[in-house]
Amino acid sequence: AQTIHQWPVAEIKAVGSPLSLGCTIKGKSSPNLYWYWQATGGTLQQLFYSITVGQVESVVQLNLSASRPKDDQFILSTEKLLLSHSGFYLCAWSLGGARDTQYFGPGTRLLVL
Amino acid sequence: GEQVEQLPSILRVQEGSSASINCSYEDSASNYFPWYKQEPGENPKLIIDIRSNMERKQIQELIVLLDKKAKRFSLHITDTQPGDSAMYFCAARGSGGSNAKLTFGKGTKLSVKS
Numbered sequence: 001a002q003t004i005h006q007w008p009v010a011e012i013k014a015v016g017s018p019l020s021l022g023c024t025i026k027g028k029s030s031p032n033l034y035w036y037w038q039a040t041g042g043t044l045q046q047l048f049y050s051i052t053v054g055q056v057e058s059v060v061q062l063n064l065s066a067s068r069p070k071d072d073q074f075i076l077s078t079e080k081l082l083l084s085h086s087g088f089y090l091c092a093w094s095l096g097g098a099r100d101t102q103y104f105g106p107g108t109r110l111l112v113l
Numbered sequence: 114g115e116q117v118e119q120l121p122s123i124l125r126v127q128e129g130s131s132a133s134i135n136c137s138y139e140d141s142a143s144n145y146f147p148w149y150k151q152e153p154g155e156n157p158k159l160i161i162d163i164r165s166n167m168e169r170k171q172i173q174e175l176i177v178l179l180d181k182k183a184k185r186f187s188l189h190i191t192d193t194q195p196g197d198s199a200m201y202f203c204a205a206r207g208s209g210g211s212n213a214k215l216t217f218g219k220g221t222k223l224s225v226k227s
Contacts, residue, residue, distance in 0.1 A: 046214055104157050
């Protein structure tokens with residue numbers, strides 16, 4: 001069975017500091033991977049998606065970047081955090097093609113002070 | 114891009130009654146409509162989805178209806194239980210194939226009172 005992990009579980013960071021969030025999926029080869037952001041009490045906003053290693057498409061940047069260094073790994077990062085980056089970051093996966101149902105990971109809670 | 118409107122934002126029902134959430138979309142080429150349930154502090158979990166080649170789908174107490182002409186879809190929860198209390202999000206996948214963006218509604222907070 002596939003498992004999806006996100007790290008860290010939660011983070012408190014200072015404005016202007018760098019950030020790196022990770023997502024790993026095991027049990028599926030070549031999944032489509034997605035990053036979403038959710039403000040507290042808000043909706044889900046897709047940020048990036050990737051269909052293969054080394055290839056990332058931006059949907060909404062929000063001064064963030066993403067990379068896919070390995071087939072099973074998706075990284076979200078920024079060099080300078082803003083207060084507006086606070087929220088819940090969710091990684092999701094799908095099989096792609098006709099099997100495009102997206103499943104979310106456990107998420108990372110980020111508070112920027 | 115695709116826009117999804119979801120109503121109501123807050124829904125309170127009595128245990129055992131039905132709850133209905135309505136969503137509308139703009140892109141007539143949208144072809145996939147999932148529903149997610151999110152409990153406090155948790156990630157969203159897929160509960161049911163429907164594709165554009167169907168008009169109705171039921172999984173136990175969950176019913177999804179799709180009206181492509183009106184560009185509307187809805188979730189109906191029959192015989193609600195306190196455990197159904199949560200945030201519910203509808204979504205629509207626009208045109209552009211399986212990698213097209215999934216656009217979410219703003220969510221409905223459902224409270225089931227016993």
